Amino acid sequence: MLFRSAVLLYFNFFNLRIAQNNTDTIKEKQEDLRLAHEILIDLQNIETGQRGFVLTGDSSFLGSYESGLLSLSKDTLSFLNSFSSNNERSFHYDELMHLVRKKIAHSNQVLLTSKKYGFDSAMKFIAQKYGLIIMDSIRKKIDGFEKNQQQDRKSTRLNSSHANISYA
Numbered sequence: 001m002l003f004r005s006a007v008l009l010y011f012n013f014f015n016l017r018i019a020q021n022n023t024d025t026i027k028e029k030q031e032d033l034r035l036a037h038e039i040l041i042d043l044q045n046i047e048t049g050q051r052g053f054v055l056t057g058d059s060s061f062l063g064s065y066e067s068g069l070l071s072l073s074k075d076t077l078s079f080l081n082s083f084s085s086n087n088e089r090s091f092h093y094d095e096l097m098h099l100v101r102k103k104i105a106h107s108n109q110v111l112l113t114s115k116k117y118g119f120d121s122a123m124k125f126i127a128q129k130y131g132l133i134i135m136d137s138i139r140k141k142i143d144g145f146e147k148n149q150q151q152d153r154k155s156t157r158l159n160s161s162h163a164n165i166s167y168a
Helices: 002-056 059-084 087-117 117-129 129-162
Strands: none
Touching: 002 059, 002 087, 002 117, 002 129, 059 087, 087 117, 087 129
16 A cells, blocks of 8 residues: 555656646747747837838937837847757747848848938838848748747647556
8 A cells, every 4th residue: 555655656746747847848938939029029110210210311210220129139138048048949049030130230221221322222222122031031930939839839738648647
């Protein structure tokens, strides 16, 4: 009877550890996804400021641009910290950050072109659709994070149900 109680206790502990590990993994990935969406919002704010300035020449639109840059630096740092402990996940971080850097460089170039050469030159630069292509790539990357998270959640639930050891 004592042996059976010890075995039951061990299996209960084993099942609890599996459940806790699965819960921790899901929480980490949810935080990653939340931060990725924050980065997307930051980039949209940057674009809004850039667009407003280019279209009107009104420098008050640059407030949205600047606040987007500030938020982006904070959010990318948080994103980096969430990925730094996992080499598999850091690959995805590196890919996204490469795209973000390209988008910021493009936005800066549009603003500089607008300031230096005016509206028509900036519009020619924008008409090349490079900024659109980069943003679409960023959205696809973030959508991929979301799809991976959904698949991971399904497999985690499936693994948890298979790992539960019954002792009836």
